[in-house]
Amino acid sequence: MKIDPQNPADLSAQIAQAIRDAIVSGALIVDERLPSETELSDLFRVSRPTVREALKRLAAQSLIRTQRGAAGGAFVNRLNFEDAYSQQITTSTLLLSMNAVSFDTACEARYALERACAALSADRRTPDHLATMRTEIFRQSQPGLTDEAFCTSDVAFHRALVDGAGNPVLSYQLAGAVEAMQPLMNMITFTARSREAIIAMHSKIADALEARDADVVDAALADLETYTRQLAQDVAEQRRKPA
Amino acid sequence: MKIDPQNPADLSAQIAQAIRDAIVSGALIVDERLPSETELSDLFRVSRPTVREALKRLAAQSLIRTQRGAAGGAFVNRLNFEDAYSQQITTSTLLLSMNAVSFDTACEARYALERACAALSADRRTPDHLATMRTEIFRQSQPGLTDEAFCTSDVAFHRALVDGAGNPVLSYQLAGAVEAMQPLMNMITFTARSREAIIAMHSKIADALEARDADVVDAALADLETYTRQLAQDVAEQRRKPA
DNA sequence: CAGATTTTATTTGTCTGACATTTAAAAGTC
DNA sequence: GACTTTTAAATGTCAGACAAATAAAATCTG
Numbered sequence: 001m002k003i004d005p006q007n008p009a010d011l012s013a014q015i016a017q018a019i020r021d022a023i024v025s026g027a028l029i030v031d032e033r034l035p036s037e038t039e040l041s042d043l044f045r046v047s048r049p050t051v052r053e054a055l056k057r058l059a060a061q062s063l064i065r066t067q068r069g070a071a072g073g074a075f076v077n078r079l080n081f082e083d084a085y086s087q088q089i090t091t092s093t094l095l096l097s098m099n100a101v102s103f104d105t106a107c108e109a110r111y112a113l114e115r116a117c118a119a120l121s122a123d124r125r126t127p128d129h130l131a132t133m134r135t136e137i138f139r140q141s142q143p144g145l146t147d148e149a150f151c152t153s154d155v156a157f158h159r160a161l162v163d164g165a166g167n168p169v170l171s172y173q174l175a176g177a178v179e180a181m182q183p184l185m186n187m188i189t190f191t192a193r194s195r196e197a198i199i200a201m202h203s204k205i206a207d208a209l210e211a212r213d214a215d216v217v218d219a220a221l222a223d224l225e226t227y228t229r230q231l232a233q234d235v236a237e238q239r240r241k242p243a
Numbered sequence: 244m245k246i247d248p249q250n251p252a253d254l255s256a257q258i259a260q261a262i263r264d265a266i267v268s269g270a271l272i273v274d275e276r277l278p279s280e281t282e283l284s285d286l287f288r289v290s291r292p293t294v295r296e297a298l299k300r301l302a303a304q305s306l307i308r309t310q311r312g313a314a315g316g317a318f319v320n321r322l323n324f325e326d327a328y329s330q331q332i333t334t335s336t337l338l339l340s341m342n343a344v345s346f347d348t349a350c351e352a353r354y355a356l357e358r359a360c361a362a363l364s365a366d367r368r369t370p371d372h373l374a375t376m377r378t379e380i381f382r383q384s385q386p387g388l389t390d391e392a393f394c395t396s397d398v399a400f401h402r403a404l405v406d407g408a409g410n411p412v413l414s415y416q417l418a419g420a421v422e423a424m425q426p427l428m429n430m431i432t433f434t435a436r437s438r439e440a441i442i443a444m445h446s447k448i449a450d451a452l453e454a455r456d457a458d459v460v461d462a463a464l465a466d467l468e469t470y471t472r473q474l475a476q477d478v479a480e481q482r483r484k485p486a
Numbered sequence: 487c488a489g490a491t492t493t494t495a496t497t498t499g500t501c502t503g504a505c506a507t508t509t510a511a512a513a514g515t516c
Numbered sequence: 517g518a519c520t521t522t523t524a525a526a527t528g529t530c531a532g533a534c535a536a537a538t539a540a541a542a543t544c545t546g
Protein backbone atom coordinates (compact mmCIF):
# COMPACT_ATOMS: atom_id res chain seq x y z
CA MET A 1 0.00 0.00 0.00
CA LYS A 2 2.59 2.54 0.95
CA ILE A 3 5.81 1.85 -0.86
CA ASP A 4 8.47 4.33 -1.74
CA PRO A 5 10.85 4.41 -4.69
CA GLN A 6 14.49 4.51 -3.84
CA ASN A 7 15.29 7.74 -5.60
CA PRO A 8 16.82 9.73 -2.81
CA ALA A 9 15.13 13.05 -3.51
CA ASP A 10 12.78 14.68 -1.05
CA LEU A 11 11.98 11.62 1.00
CA SER A 12 9.54 13.48 3.23
CA ALA A 13 7.62 14.76 0.20
CA GLN A 14 7.40 11.25 -1.22
CA ILE A 15 6.17 9.82 2.04
CA ALA A 16 3.63 12.60 2.40
CA GLN A 17 2.39 11.88 -1.11
CA ALA A 18 2.11 8.16 -0.40
CA ILE A 19 0.01 8.78 2.68
CA ARG A 20 -2.00 11.47 0.94
CA ASP A 21 -2.82 9.05 -1.86
CA ALA A 22 -3.91 6.49 0.68
CA ILE A 23 -6.27 9.01 2.24
CA VAL A 24 -7.71 10.35 -0.99
CA SER A 25 -8.17 6.86 -2.41
CA GLY A 26 -9.99 5.79 0.70
CA ALA A 27 -7.43 3.22 1.84
CA LEU A 28 -7.24 5.24 5.02
CA ILE A 29 -10.62 6.31 6.30
CA VAL A 30 -11.71 9.16 8.51
CA ASP A 31 -10.57 8.95 12.13
CA GLU A 32 -8.37 5.99 11.35
CA ARG A 33 -5.12 6.02 13.21
CA LEU A 34 -1.89 6.00 11.25
CA PRO A 35 1.03 3.90 12.46
CA SER A 36 3.15 5.66 15.03
CA GLU A 37 6.08 7.73 13.86
CA THR A 38 8.49 5.01 14.88
CA GLU A 39 6.53 2.38 12.96
CA LEU A 40 6.37 4.62 9.90
CA SER A 41 10.09 5.24 10.03
CA ASP A 42 10.62 1.47 10.09
CA LEU A 43 8.14 0.97 7.28
CA PHE A 44 9.70 3.53 4.97
CA ARG A 45 13.25 2.90 6.17
CA VAL A 46 13.85 6.49 7.09
CA SER A 47 14.51 8.35 10.30
CA ARG A 48 11.82 9.72 12.55
CA PRO A 49 12.52 13.39 11.75
CA THR A 50 11.92 12.62 8.09
CA VAL A 51 8.62 10.96 8.91
CA ARG A 52 7.68 13.91 11.04
CA GLU A 53 8.35 16.34 8.22
CA ALA A 54 6.05 14.29 6.03
CA LEU A 55 3.33 14.31 8.69
CA LYS A 56 3.63 18.06 9.13
CA ARG A 57 3.07 18.51 5.43
CA LEU A 58 -0.17 16.60 5.74
CA ALA A 59 -1.15 18.48 8.86
CA ALA A 60 -0.68 21.76 6.97
CA GLN A 61 -3.35 20.58 4.55
CA SER A 62 -5.63 19.52 7.41
CA LEU A 63 -5.46 15.95 6.16
CA ILE A 64 -4.39 14.62 9.54
CA ARG A 65 -4.45 15.72 13.14
CA THR A 66 -2.10 14.57 15.86
CA GLN A 67 -2.62 13.79 19.48
CA ARG A 68 -0.05 13.20 22.16
CA GLY A 69 -0.14 10.58 24.80
CA ALA A 70 -0.62 6.85 25.17
CA ALA A 71 -3.54 6.39 22.78
CA GLY A 72 -2.33 9.29 20.68
CA GLY A 73 -0.91 9.40 17.22
CA ALA A 74 -1.83 10.79 13.83
CA PHE A 75 -5.41 10.40 12.71
CA VAL A 76 -7.04 10.98 9.36
CA ASN A 77 -8.93 14.21 9.76
CA ARG A 78 -12.48 14.80 8.68
CA LEU A 79 -12.02 17.85 6.53
CA ASN A 80 -14.53 20.50 7.55
CA PHE A 81 -15.64 23.67 5.86
CA GLU A 82 -13.80 25.98 8.19
CA ASP A 83 -10.45 24.47 7.31
CA ALA A 84 -11.32 24.42 3.64
CA TYR A 85 -12.38 28.06 3.90
CA SER A 86 -9.16 29.31 5.36
CA GLN A 87 -7.08 27.39 2.85
CA GLN A 88 -9.18 28.73 0.02
CA ILE A 89 -8.79 32.26 1.30
CA THR A 90 -5.04 31.99 1.68
CA THR A 91 -4.67 30.56 -1.80
CA SER A 92 -6.94 33.12 -3.42
CA THR A 93 -5.29 36.01 -1.64
CA LEU A 94 -1.88 34.92 -2.82
CA LEU A 95 -2.99 34.28 -6.36
CA LEU A 96 -4.24 37.85 -6.49
CA SER A 97 -1.49 39.59 -4.54
CA MET A 98 1.23 37.84 -6.51
CA ASN A 99 -0.30 39.04 -9.74
CA ALA A 100 -1.06 35.61 -11.03
CA VAL A 101 -4.59 36.95 -11.40
CA SER A 102 -5.69 40.45 -12.29
CA PHE A 103 -8.28 42.23 -10.23
CA ASP A 104 -10.53 42.37 -13.25
CA THR A 105 -10.43 38.62 -13.68
CA ALA A 106 -11.10 38.02 -10.01
CA CYS A 107 -13.91 40.55 -10.04
CA GLU A 108 -15.54 38.97 -13.05
CA ALA A 109 -15.34 35.53 -11.46
CA ARG A 110 -16.69 36.84 -8.21
CA TYR A 111 -19.76 38.44 -9.73
CA ALA A 112 -20.38 35.57 -12.10
CA LEU A 113 -20.44 33.33 -9.08
CA GLU A 114 -22.56 35.68 -7.03
CA ARG A 115 -25.06 36.04 -9.83
CA ALA A 116 -25.19 32.27 -10.02
CA CYS A 117 -26.27 32.32 -6.39
CA ALA A 118 -28.87 35.01 -6.94
CA ALA A 119 -31.56 32.75 -8.37
CA LEU A 120 -31.08 30.15 -5.66
CA SER A 121 -31.04 32.81 -2.99
CA ALA A 122 -34.22 34.44 -4.26
CA ASP A 123 -35.81 31.04 -3.90
CA ARG A 124 -34.51 30.04 -0.52
CA ARG A 125 -33.44 33.08 1.48
CA THR A 126 -34.92 33.13 4.96
CA PRO A 127 -36.11 36.16 6.91
CA ASP A 128 -32.82 35.91 8.76
CA HIS A 129 -30.85 36.54 5.63
CA LEU A 130 -33.01 39.50 4.75
CA ALA A 131 -32.66 40.92 8.24
CA THR A 132 -28.89 40.67 8.05
CA MET A 133 -28.87 42.48 4.73
CA ARG A 134 -31.11 45.26 6.02
CA THR A 135 -28.95 45.65 9.10
CA GLU A 136 -25.82 45.96 7.01
CA ILE A 137 -27.44 48.47 4.68
CA PHE A 138 -28.42 50.58 7.67
CA ARG A 139 -24.90 50.36 9.03
CA GLN A 140 -23.47 51.44 5.70
CA SER A 141 -25.62 54.56 5.73
CA GLN A 142 -24.24 55.78 9.06
CA PRO A 143 -22.22 58.95 8.41
CA GLY A 144 -19.34 58.32 10.81
CA LEU A 145 -18.47 54.91 9.43
CA THR A 146 -14.81 54.28 8.65
CA ASP A 147 -13.86 52.95 5.24
CA GLU A 148 -12.74 49.72 6.77
CA ALA A 149 -15.99 49.21 8.62
CA PHE A 150 -17.93 50.03 5.48
CA CYS A 151 -16.02 47.42 3.59
CA THR A 152 -16.55 44.80 6.29
CA SER A 153 -20.24 45.53 6.22
CA ASP A 154 -20.21 45.29 2.45
CA VAL A 155 -18.69 41.84 2.66
CA ALA A 156 -21.23 40.79 5.28
CA PHE A 157 -24.04 41.94 3.02
CA HIS A 158 -22.87 39.89 0.08
CA ARG A 159 -22.16 36.99 2.35
CA ALA A 160 -25.77 36.99 3.48
CA LEU A 161 -26.88 37.04 -0.13
CA VAL A 162 -24.75 34.03 -0.97
CA ASP A 163 -25.58 32.16 2.19
CA GLY A 164 -29.22 32.63 1.29
CA ALA A 165 -28.66 30.12 -1.49
CA GLY A 166 -28.18 27.50 1.18
CA ASN A 167 -25.31 25.85 -0.61
CA PRO A 168 -22.13 25.68 1.49
CA VAL A 169 -19.96 24.85 -1.53
CA LEU A 170 -20.95 28.09 -3.21
CA SER A 171 -20.48 30.01 0.02
CA TYR A 172 -17.05 28.51 0.37
CA GLN A 173 -15.96 29.29 -3.15
CA LEU A 174 -17.19 32.84 -2.98
CA ALA A 175 -15.52 33.44 0.34
CA GLY A 176 -12.16 32.95 -1.31
CA ALA A 177 -12.86 35.38 -4.10
CA VAL A 178 -14.29 38.06 -1.84
CA GLU A 179 -11.65 37.85 0.85
CA ALA A 180 -8.92 38.01 -1.74
CA MET A 181 -10.39 41.14 -3.25
CA GLN A 182 -10.81 42.76 0.14
CA PRO A 183 -7.68 44.92 0.17
CA LEU A 184 -8.43 46.49 -3.18
CA MET A 185 -12.08 46.86 -2.25
CA ASN A 186 -10.96 48.79 0.79
CA MET A 187 -9.03 51.13 -1.42
CA ILE A 188 -12.06 51.61 -3.60
CA THR A 189 -14.23 52.78 -0.75
CA PHE A 190 -11.86 55.64 -0.17
CA THR A 191 -13.58 57.38 -3.02
CA ALA A 192 -16.22 58.32 -0.52
CA ARG A 193 -18.87 59.66 -2.86
CA SER A 194 -19.46 56.10 -4.06
CA ARG A 195 -21.15 55.02 -0.87
CA GLU A 196 -24.64 56.23 -1.57
CA ALA A 197 -24.61 54.60 -4.99
CA ILE A 198 -23.55 51.31 -3.49
CA ILE A 199 -26.18 51.56 -0.78
CA ALA A 200 -28.83 52.19 -3.38
CA MET A 201 -27.86 49.07 -5.26
CA HIS A 202 -27.79 47.07 -2.05
CA SER A 203 -31.29 48.23 -1.24
CA LYS A 204 -32.47 47.25 -4.68
CA ILE A 205 -30.98 43.79 -4.20
CA ALA A 206 -32.54 43.34 -0.79
CA ASP A 207 -35.94 44.46 -2.06
CA ALA A 208 -35.76 42.10 -5.00
CA LEU A 209 -34.73 39.20 -2.79
CA GLU A 210 -37.63 39.94 -0.48
CA ALA A 211 -39.93 39.86 -3.50
CA ARG A 212 -38.14 36.70 -4.70
CA ASP A 213 -37.48 38.40 -8.00
CA ALA A 214 -34.31 36.74 -9.29
CA ASP A 215 -34.08 38.80 -12.46
CA VAL A 216 -33.95 42.11 -10.64
CA VAL A 217 -31.31 40.77 -8.27
CA ASP A 218 -29.29 39.68 -11.26
CA ALA A 219 -29.59 43.04 -12.94
CA ALA A 220 -28.59 44.90 -9.79
CA LEU A 221 -25.57 42.67 -9.35
CA ALA A 222 -24.58 43.31 -12.95
CA ASP A 223 -24.75 47.03 -12.27
CA LEU A 224 -22.69 46.63 -9.15
CA GLU A 225 -20.09 44.67 -11.07
CA THR A 226 -19.79 47.34 -13.72
CA TYR A 227 -19.53 49.99 -11.06
CA THR A 228 -16.92 48.12 -9.03
CA ARG A 229 -14.73 47.42 -12.01
CA GLN A 230 -14.90 51.03 -13.08
CA LEU A 231 -13.88 52.22 -9.64
CA ALA A 232 -11.05 49.70 -9.50
CA GLN A 233 -9.82 50.94 -12.82
CA ASP A 234 -9.90 54.52 -11.60
CA VAL A 235 -7.98 53.60 -8.47
CA ALA A 236 -5.41 51.72 -10.50
CA GLU A 237 -5.02 54.72 -12.76
CA GLN A 238 -4.48 57.04 -9.83
CA ARG A 239 -1.89 54.73 -8.34
CA ARG A 240 0.04 54.66 -11.57
CA LYS A 241 0.48 58.43 -11.58
CA PRO A 242 0.15 59.59 -7.98
CA ALA A 243 1.55 63.04 -8.76
CA MET B 244 8.16 41.10 12.40
CA LYS B 245 8.37 37.44 13.30
CA ILE B 246 8.01 37.00 17.01
CA ASP B 247 6.67 33.98 18.77
CA PRO B 248 4.70 33.74 22.00
CA GLN B 249 6.19 31.54 24.65
CA ASN B 250 3.27 29.18 24.98
CA PRO B 251 4.95 25.89 24.35
CA ALA B 252 2.32 24.33 22.11
CA ASP B 253 3.04 23.35 18.55
CA LEU B 254 6.08 25.49 18.02
CA SER B 255 6.45 24.48 14.38
CA ALA B 256 2.84 25.43 13.68
CA GLN B 257 3.35 28.81 15.29
CA ILE B 258 6.49 29.48 13.32
CA ALA B 259 4.80 28.41 10.11
CA GLN B 260 1.95 30.79 10.87
CA ALA B 261 4.32 33.66 11.57
CA ILE B 262 6.10 33.18 8.26
CA ARG B 263 2.81 32.62 6.45
CA ASP B 264 1.51 35.91 7.82
CA ALA B 265 4.65 37.64 6.65
CA ILE B 266 4.13 36.29 3.15
CA VAL B 267 0.43 37.04 2.94
CA SER B 268 0.89 40.52 4.35
CA GLY B 269 3.59 41.23 1.83
CA ALA B 270 6.42 41.62 4.31
CA LEU B 271 8.12 38.84 2.40
CA ILE B 272 7.84 39.24 -1.33
CA VAL B 273 8.00 36.75 -4.17
CA ASP B 274 11.39 35.13 -4.74
CA GLU B 275 12.75 36.66 -1.58
CA ARG B 276 15.06 34.37 0.31
CA LEU B 277 14.18 33.46 3.86
CA PRO B 278 16.91 33.27 6.48
CA SER B 279 18.68 29.93 6.55
CA GLU B 280 17.37 27.20 8.80
CA THR B 281 20.14 27.83 11.28
CA GLU B 282 19.39 31.54 11.36
CA LEU B 283 15.69 30.89 11.81
CA SER B 284 16.36 28.51 14.66
CA ASP B 285 18.41 31.22 16.34
CA LEU B 286 15.72 33.81 15.66
CA PHE B 287 12.88 31.76 17.12
CA ARG B 288 15.04 30.10 19.78
CA VAL B 289 14.17 26.60 18.65
CA SER B 290 16.09 23.73 17.14
CA ARG B 291 16.64 23.20 13.46
CA PRO B 292 14.28 20.20 13.16
CA THR B 293 11.48 22.36 14.54
CA VAL B 294 12.23 25.05 11.98
CA ARG B 295 12.32 22.42 9.26
CA GLU B 296 8.90 21.11 10.25
CA ALA B 297 7.56 24.64 9.96
CA LEU B 298 9.13 25.08 6.52
CA LYS B 299 7.70 21.78 5.32
CA ARG B 300 4.25 22.96 6.33
CA LEU B 301 4.69 26.01 4.14
CA ALA B 302 6.12 23.94 1.31
CA ALA B 303 3.03 21.73 1.44
CA GLN B 304 0.95 24.81 0.68
CA SER B 305 3.32 25.83 -2.12
CA LEU B 306 4.10 29.02 -0.23
CA ILE B 307 7.84 28.41 -0.37
CA ARG B 308 10.28 26.34 -2.39
CA THR B 309 13.69 25.17 -1.22
CA GLN B 310 16.95 24.85 -3.02
CA ARG B 311 20.06 23.09 -1.89
CA GLY B 312 23.60 24.30 -2.22
CA ALA B 313 25.64 27.36 -1.43
CA ALA B 314 23.22 30.02 -2.66
CA GLY B 315 20.29 27.83 -1.73
CA GLY B 316 17.67 28.22 0.94
CA ALA B 317 13.94 28.72 1.18
CA PHE B 318 12.36 31.21 -1.19
CA VAL B 319 8.90 32.69 -1.28
CA ASN B 320 7.16 30.94 -4.10
CA ARG B 321 5.09 32.63 -6.77
CA LEU B 322 1.87 30.68 -6.47
CA ASN B 323 0.76 29.49 -9.89
CA PHE B 324 -2.51 28.07 -11.11
CA GLU B 325 -1.29 24.52 -11.41
CA ASP B 326 -0.45 24.35 -7.73
CA ALA B 327 -3.68 26.06 -6.79
CA TYR B 328 -5.57 23.62 -9.00
CA SER B 329 -4.19 20.51 -7.39
CA GLN B 330 -4.81 21.84 -3.91
CA GLN B 331 -8.35 22.77 -4.83
CA ILE B 332 -8.98 19.33 -6.27
CA THR B 333 -7.59 17.53 -3.25
CA THR B 334 -9.67 19.65 -0.91
CA SER B 335 -12.87 19.29 -2.92
CA THR B 336 -12.44 15.56 -3.31
CA LEU B 337 -12.02 15.10 0.40
CA LEU B 338 -14.94 17.37 1.29
CA LEU B 339 -17.14 15.20 -0.87
CA SER B 340 -15.72 11.78 -0.08
CA MET B 341 -15.81 12.43 3.65
CA ASN B 342 -19.46 13.33 3.45
CA ALA B 343 -18.99 16.89 4.56
CA VAL B 344 -20.86 17.70 1.36
CA SER B 345 -23.64 15.75 -0.31
CA PHE B 346 -23.48 14.94 -3.98
CA ASP B 347 -26.61 16.97 -4.52
CA THR B 348 -25.05 20.06 -3.00
CA ALA B 349 -21.87 19.65 -5.01
CA CYS B 350 -23.86 19.05 -8.16
CA GLU B 351 -25.96 22.14 -7.62
CA ALA B 352 -22.88 24.24 -7.02
CA ARG B 353 -21.14 22.80 -10.03
CA TYR B 354 -23.98 23.57 -12.43
CA ALA B 355 -24.65 26.96 -10.93
CA LEU B 356 -21.04 27.76 -11.58
CA GLU B 357 -21.03 26.27 -15.03
CA ARG B 358 -24.16 28.16 -15.98
CA ALA B 359 -22.45 31.30 -14.74
CA CYS B 360 -19.72 30.58 -17.28
CA ALA B 361 -22.18 29.94 -20.08
CA ALA B 362 -22.87 33.56 -20.89
CA LEU B 363 -19.21 34.48 -20.86
CA SER B 364 -18.32 31.44 -22.90
CA ALA B 365 -20.97 32.18 -25.53
CA ASP B 366 -19.38 35.56 -25.87
CA ARG B 367 -15.74 34.58 -25.95
CA ARG B 368 -15.34 30.94 -26.99
CA THR B 369 -12.85 30.48 -29.81
CA PRO B 370 -13.07 27.99 -32.68
CA ASP B 371 -10.58 25.91 -30.71
CA HIS B 372 -13.01 25.48 -27.86
CA LEU B 373 -15.78 24.50 -30.24
CA ALA B 374 -13.51 22.02 -32.00
CA THR B 375 -12.62 20.38 -28.70
CA MET B 376 -16.27 20.05 -27.81
CA ARG B 377 -17.15 18.53 -31.18
CA THR B 378 -14.28 16.09 -30.89
CA GLU B 379 -15.41 14.97 -27.47
CA ILE B 380 -19.01 14.58 -28.59
CA PHE B 381 -17.83 12.40 -31.45
CA ARG B 382 -15.74 10.32 -29.07
CA GLN B 383 -18.70 9.89 -26.76
CA SER B 384 -20.78 8.47 -29.58
CA GLN B 385 -18.32 5.66 -30.34
CA PRO B 386 -19.96 2.34 -29.43
CA GLY B 387 -16.96 0.59 -27.91
CA LEU B 388 -16.15 3.32 -25.43
CA THR B 389 -15.60 2.26 -21.83
CA ASP B 390 -17.49 3.99 -19.06
CA GLU B 391 -14.32 5.48 -17.76
CA ALA B 392 -13.33 6.91 -21.13
CA PHE B 393 -16.82 8.28 -21.59
CA CYS B 394 -16.58 10.04 -18.29
CA THR B 395 -13.15 11.47 -19.08
CA SER B 396 -14.49 12.78 -22.34
CA ASP B 397 -17.47 14.22 -20.55
CA VAL B 398 -15.18 16.13 -18.23
CA ALA B 399 -13.10 17.37 -21.17
CA PHE B 400 -16.25 18.62 -22.85
CA HIS B 401 -17.36 20.66 -19.89
CA ARG B 402 -13.85 21.85 -19.34
CA ALA B 403 -13.79 23.28 -22.84
CA LEU B 404 -17.06 25.04 -22.16
CA VAL B 405 -15.73 26.63 -19.00
CA ASP B 406 -12.36 27.48 -20.50
CA GLY B 407 -14.26 29.25 -23.25
CA ALA B 408 -15.15 31.90 -20.71
CA GLY B 409 -11.48 32.83 -20.64
CA ASN B 410 -11.43 33.33 -16.89
CA PRO B 411 -8.82 31.15 -15.15
CA VAL B 412 -10.38 31.74 -11.73
CA LEU B 413 -13.64 30.23 -12.88
CA SER B 414 -11.82 27.36 -14.57
CA TYR B 415 -9.93 26.72 -11.41
CA GLN B 416 -12.97 26.73 -9.17
CA LEU B 417 -14.93 24.49 -11.46
CA ALA B 418 -12.07 22.04 -11.78
CA GLY B 419 -12.36 21.29 -8.10
CA ALA B 420 -16.05 20.67 -8.22
CA VAL B 421 -15.91 18.48 -11.31
CA GLU B 422 -12.92 16.42 -10.26
CA ALA B 423 -14.48 15.80 -6.89
CA MET B 424 -17.68 14.54 -8.47
CA GLN B 425 -15.80 12.29 -10.86
CA PRO B 426 -16.11 8.99 -8.99
CA LEU B 427 -19.87 9.23 -8.66
CA MET B 428 -20.17 10.46 -12.22
CA ASN B 429 -18.35 7.33 -13.29
CA MET B 430 -20.90 5.26 -11.49
CA ILE B 431 -23.69 7.14 -13.18
CA THR B 432 -22.44 6.33 -16.66
CA PHE B 433 -22.89 2.66 -15.87
CA THR B 434 -26.53 3.15 -16.61
CA ALA B 435 -25.59 2.86 -20.23
CA ARG B 436 -28.84 3.93 -21.83
CA SER B 437 -28.17 7.44 -20.59
CA ARG B 438 -25.38 8.08 -23.07
CA GLU B 439 -27.43 9.12 -26.04
CA ALA B 440 -29.44 11.55 -23.96
CA ILE B 441 -26.25 13.12 -22.65
CA ILE B 442 -24.78 13.34 -26.12
CA ALA B 443 -27.93 15.05 -27.40
CA MET B 444 -27.64 17.67 -24.68
CA HIS B 445 -23.96 18.14 -25.39
CA SER B 446 -24.71 18.71 -29.05
CA LYS B 447 -27.36 21.23 -28.15
CA ILE B 448 -24.86 23.08 -25.99
CA ALA B 449 -22.19 23.08 -28.67
CA ASP B 450 -24.64 24.32 -31.28
CA ALA B 451 -25.82 27.10 -29.03
CA LEU B 452 -22.29 28.15 -28.20
CA GLU B 453 -21.46 28.25 -31.87
CA ALA B 454 -24.49 30.48 -32.40
CA ARG B 455 -23.46 32.49 -29.33
CA ASP B 456 -26.88 31.92 -27.86
CA ALA B 457 -26.34 32.07 -24.11
CA ASP B 458 -29.95 31.39 -23.20
CA VAL B 459 -30.08 28.07 -24.99
CA VAL B 460 -26.77 27.02 -23.41
CA ASP B 461 -28.21 27.88 -20.04
CA ALA B 462 -31.38 25.92 -20.66
CA ALA B 463 -29.45 22.88 -21.87
CA LEU B 464 -27.23 22.99 -18.82
CA ALA B 465 -30.28 23.21 -16.61
CA ASP B 466 -31.65 20.10 -18.28
CA LEU B 467 -28.35 18.33 -17.85
CA GLU B 468 -28.32 19.22 -14.18
CA THR B 469 -31.79 17.84 -13.62
CA TYR B 470 -30.86 14.71 -15.49
CA THR B 471 -27.59 14.21 -13.62
CA ARG B 472 -29.18 14.66 -10.24
CA GLN B 473 -31.93 12.23 -11.10
CA LEU B 474 -29.42 9.61 -12.20
CA ALA B 475 -27.35 10.14 -9.09
CA GLN B 476 -30.43 9.66 -6.98
CA ASP B 477 -31.24 6.42 -8.77
CA VAL B 478 -27.72 5.14 -8.30
CA ALA B 479 -27.82 6.03 -4.62
CA GLU B 480 -31.13 4.22 -4.30
CA GLN B 481 -29.74 1.09 -5.93
CA ARG B 482 -26.72 1.12 -3.67
CA ARG B 483 -28.94 1.28 -0.62
CA LYS B 484 -30.74 -1.92 -1.51
CA PRO B 485 -28.44 -3.91 -3.79
CA ALA B 486 -30.52 -7.07 -3.46
C1' DC C 487 -15.89 -5.13 46.02
C1' DA C 488 -16.05 -0.17 44.34
C1' DG C 489 -13.88 3.88 43.78
C1' DA C 490 -10.04 6.81 43.94
C1' DT C 491 -5.13 7.17 43.35
C1' DT C 492 -0.69 6.05 41.66
C1' DT C 493 2.19 3.98 38.44
C1' DT C 494 3.52 2.73 33.93
C1' DA C 495 3.88 2.48 29.07
C1' DT C 496 3.17 4.71 24.78
C1' DT C 497 3.34 8.49 21.74
C1' DT C 498 4.20 12.99 20.10
C1' DG C 499 7.18 17.27 20.72
C1' DT C 500 11.71 18.96 20.99
C1' DC C 501 16.73 19.15 21.31
C1' DT C 502 21.71 18.16 20.24
C1' DG C 503 25.11 16.86 17.22
C1' DA C 504 26.67 14.77 13.34
C1' DC C 505 27.35 13.50 8.42
C1' DA C 506 25.94 13.47 3.35
C1' DT C 507 24.84 15.97 -0.74
C1' DT C 508 24.35 19.76 -3.62
C1' DT C 509 25.77 23.99 -5.46
C1' DA C 510 27.74 28.49 -6.27
C1' DA C 511 31.56 31.16 -5.54
C1' DA C 512 36.44 31.61 -4.60
C1' DA C 513 41.02 30.06 -5.41
C1' DG C 514 44.30 28.11 -8.12
C1' DT C 515 46.44 26.60 -12.57
C1' DC C 516 47.82 26.58 -17.31
C1' DG D 517 41.83 34.90 -19.79
C1' DA D 518 39.69 30.43 -19.61
C1' DC D 519 39.47 26.28 -17.31
C1' DT D 520 39.82 23.33 -13.22
C1' DT D 521 39.96 22.56 -8.39
C1' DT D 522 38.88 23.73 -3.85
C1' DT D 523 36.05 25.54 -0.42
C1' DA D 524 32.19 27.07 2.09
C1' DA D 525 27.33 27.31 2.80
C1' DA D 526 23.02 25.43 2.67
C1' DT D 527 19.55 21.79 2.72
C1' DG D 528 18.63 16.65 3.44
C1' DT D 529 19.08 12.92 6.50
C1' DC D 530 20.27 10.27 10.46
C1' DA D 531 20.86 8.64 15.47
C1' DG D 532 19.92 9.02 20.08
C1' DA D 533 18.08 11.31 23.86
C1' DC D 534 14.80 13.63 27.01
C1' DA D 535 10.33 16.17 28.05
C1' DA D 536 5.44 16.22 28.26
C1' DA D 537 1.00 14.45 27.75
C1' DT D 538 -2.24 10.88 28.18
C1' DA D 539 -4.75 6.62 28.63
C1' DA D 540 -4.60 2.23 30.52
C1' DA D 541 -3.08 -0.78 34.07
C1' DA D 542 -1.88 -1.52 38.74
C1' DT D 543 -2.35 -0.34 43.37
C1' DC D 544 -4.31 1.39 47.40
C1' DT D 545 -8.24 2.59 50.50
C1' DG D 546 -12.82 2.67 52.42
